[in-house]
Amino acid sequence: MIYFVGAGPGDPELLTVKAWRLLQQADLVIYAGSLVPLEVMDCCRPEAKKVNSAPLVLEEIIALMAEYHQRQQLVVRLHTGDPSLYGAIGEQMKALDELGIPYEIVPGVSSFLAAAAAVKREYTVPGGSQTVIITRLAGRTPVPQEQALASLAQHRGSMAIFLSVGLAAQVQQELLQGYPPDTPVAVVERASQPAERVIRGKLGELAKLVEAAGITKTALILVGDFLTGEGKSLLYQKEFTHEFRTAR
DSSP states (O other): OEEEEEOBSSOGGGSOHHHHHHHHHOSEEEEOTTTSOHHHHTTSOTTSEEEEOTTOOHHHHHHHHHHHHHTTOOEEEEESBOTTTTOOOHHHHHHHHHHTOOEEEEOOOOHHHHHHHHHTOOSSOTTSOOOEEEEEOOSSSOOOGGGSHHHHGGGOOEEEEESOGGGHHHHHHHHTTTSOTTOEEEEEESTTSTTOEEEEEEGGGHHHHHHHHTOOSSEEEEESGGGTOOOOOSTTOTTOOBTTBOOO
């Protein structure tokens, strides 16, 4: 079997139990070397073959998978965070389907969740935002026009922006078409890792904050009132009745 495995945001202790077990059993681990910390790779058994996918093209990755599959050996394709978010696994699965090679997907902890933990906030705030938008700025990978940041900003929901910190000035410009300049922002670099860093401020100064911090990659931009707003859930209020408790 071939497994697409989420490596989590970087902290090896945030691997799922299933992900750790598969790394312990794998004969071949193909990993995103530019993103997966070496500490995570230390979870592999010493005799496993470890291949950095960064210099490889799709055909080379698939050929490696097929070779080990034919040997009836276990293959782990290791992606950072959760494979379903910006994991580029679709074309790999299509190629395996065409070859008749079975595979499974093992979810992981996404960096946008680790980022929320880093800033100690809830994306969904009782009485506040109930919507989380996960997106990115258009770059070499295009974004549908109706999903441009300027359009999404009109919702003023809680937003986690991937793969865009290197274009912070453009991010700021587009978001200001929907959010007020004093909207809270946070930039979380290398969430959950020893080098984790959090920069906070207001949307109107986002580009300056990022430039001053020297952050160019491996960071998420968080935007929204959830970063400072507070709410109180009805769930634990004594006046609130639900299936398991009567109001007091």
